[in-house]
Amino acid sequence: MKTIVPLKEVVKKGTPEATVEAVRTPGVWWVVILCVAWVVPGLVGHDPWKADEPYTFGLVNHILRTGDWVVPTLAGEPFLEKPPLFFITAAGFARLFSPLMPLHDAARLAAGFYSLVALLFAGLSGRELFGKGKGRIAALLVLGCIGLQPTAHKLITDTALFAGFSVALYGLALCSRRHLTGGFLLGTGTGMGFMAKGLLAPGLLGLIAMALPLAASEWRSRRYAVTLAVALVAAAPWFVVWPYALYLKAPHLFDEWLWVQNFGRFLGHNDLGPKNKPGFYLYTLPWYAWPALPLAIPSVVKERSWRRSGSPLLLPLTAFVVMLAVLSLSRDARGLYALPMLLPLGFLAVRGEELLNGRFARGLNSAAVVIPTVAALLLWGGWLAMTTGVPAVVSDAILRRHPHDPVVRPFLVVTALLYTVAWGVAVWRCRRIGPRFSVIWGAGMVMVWGVVMTLWLPWQDAGKSYRGVAASLVQAMSPHACISSRGLGESERAMFEYLAGIVTKRVEVGAPVGCTLHLDQLRSEPKDSPPAAGWVKVWEGRRPGSNDERFVLWRRGDIPGRSRVSAGP
Structure with missing residues (x-):
């Protein structure tokens, strides 16, 4: 741990300094270890799982077999739902690591790569917006969101989209201090999002960039105009190379991708995706974005500074409002589509945690310990019941869901035990740090995910694999x-x-x-x-x-x- 907050900032009036301990925040390497320990479980050791992984791997497999990255093809038929950035990246990981592991596991490493990129730039954004030490808290708050747990480890294009948004938002956060670098990162992140999932990322990020000058005068400057110009130049290769190659190779497929898969999905002119319901994201975000959303609310309600120029809350608040409004207007909706909103909510939650005090703060800190503890007890108890057959009613209920022959795998059991013990040690070591909730909750999510993807990996694979x-x-x-x-x-x-x-x-x-x-x-x-x-x-x-x-x-x-x-x- 590293002390970063001056002692005088935490000394209460009339309290001798000798009796007050300095507020501490988690060290950089401690957070890096947490992020890596969270990303690794679930990347290897199982077949592609329904619903999104199998078809994604089918597109990756096509690139591996044919070398054709221009026309995404699934089982012999063109599949133009998404551009090929993630498929190309996954094919590269598959070629590099398939001698060491199955082809689909090697391809899934791309998901871990993009998830780490997203957390890295989320941390950089948090530091840029709120100061030294806050980037680590921002990364942990994003990591701890419930909706991110399964998504970040899947072989799906949304991980690349998530990374693109994270890079682009960091570019916007940086542009007031280093406008050329900020513009380059804004354009690069926008291009990544475009090549991951089409026009959604350029549309959302473009609206955010245009909304910021309307929200505050600090964004109405020549430097910001230069930032946007640099962003357009940086994004141009991402916008041109693949669409132009697709148009030259198959103009009719280019038209299908542009009009059917992009505008048609958003406007609801086809039946290619799940349809939006009124208020879908309003009742999805409270659990999907937990705990970032409830921590973000106090930062907006109590912290009045976001209404003034120069507030670090203005960028994430504007980004969240634009994302929520546009996604709510789309005719397609899934919880997965809310993934980019976790980033601005995580940034707002950094300030929200600073404002916690009294009984509510104590309750959240207790929940950060109790909820992962209960989850760990249930996971270990259910696994013991499944493997021993005692009690029979619990074992039968679990195996009825995914029938298979439960076999104890020593490596997975030992790994799950290490995750559980390490979390207990983290709770003990972090009991006196300042941002206690975000650190303990993030560590708890790492532990829970580690146990789920070790003890329960064979059970999940039995029910989700087509082998x-x-x-x-x-x-x-x-x-x-x-x-x-x-x-x-x-x-x-x-x-x-x-x-x-x-x-x-x-x-x-x-x-x-x-x-x-x-x-x-x-x-x-x-x-x-x-x-x-x-x-x-x-x-x-x-x-x-x-x-x-x-x-x-x-x-x-x-x-x-x-x-x-x-x-x-």
Whole structure:
């Protein structure tokens, strides 16, 4: 720990200095260790998990097999939902580390890379806005958000988008002091966000940049205009290279990406994403952005300085308001889309924690210890019940969810134990630091995530992996047989190609129906419906414990009485 706050700032009136201990904040390396210990669990040791990881890896796998990064392709079909920055990065990690680990694990390291970049620049923004030592608190408050826990470790493009927003916001925070560097980082972060997920990042960051001069006079300056000009120059290569290459190679795919996947999704002119509900983010953020949101509210309500020029609260508050307004107007909505809002909320929470006092502060500090402790007890207790079978009612309930043979893996158990013990030590060592809540809560989230992704990793993999279904399907098929499909999702097509080499001809996109085999993916349909007369069911399978999807294989003109293979309950 490093003392950074002068003693006189914490000495109460009339209290002898000799009786007061200096407020302490966590050291840089202590925070770095926490961030790395949080990022690593969950990156390796499991197959791509439904719903987003399988199709993302399918696009990465296409780049690895063909070298084509211009047209993202999934199971033989163009997939223009997102630009290829994350896919290219993941393919690079896969080539570099696949000799040491499975291909999908090596690709998933890209998620850890972008998550660390996001935390690094979140910390730099916190330091730039609030002063020395505050960047570490900002990074821990962002890290501790509930919604970030599963997302930051997934093989999904949103981690690159999150990193892009973090870099861009740091550029805005820096521009008043170093306007050229700030402009370069603003443009680079905007370009990263664009190449990760399309026009969302340029749109949001552009509106934030334009709103700041309207909010305060300090942003209405020649230096800020130069910052924006430098940002445009820095962003130009990101905006031009891939779209131009796509346009030259396939103009019709460029039009689909621009109008259908970007404007069409936002305006709701297609059925490609989950639809927004009134007030979706208002009832999602209280849990998704915990604890940053409740700490950000006092900083806005109590701290009146944000209304004046020069306030460090003005930038994060403007960014959050713009993000919330624009995302609420979009016709598509998911909790995942709220990820960029965690950054400005985390910055506001830095000041909010400073304003905590009295009973509310004591309650939050107690919650930072109690909640992770209860979570750890439940996780360890549930795992012991699952592996020993005692009590049977608990074990059966857990295994009914993801049926598998629970085997004790010493390495995972020892690692989970180390995370648990290390958290207890951190609680003891940090009992006298100033920003106690953010540090203890962040350490608690590291511990909980570490236990979840060690003790419970085999259980999760059993229910979320398609490996068993793909292996069973291959056994029921003739080698190299032509197979059509109906209702087969993006993730399923990607995993069947990767795990079993099965590429179907989808009837939904007008593929000719002349195959001897046909695969259906059924969700809520209670009965099987053959493609046409003369088709016989030869196989049915599903992921263990899955009740919302099943797969049925049909054969044209099969011999009556042929044995059927089944996978899963």
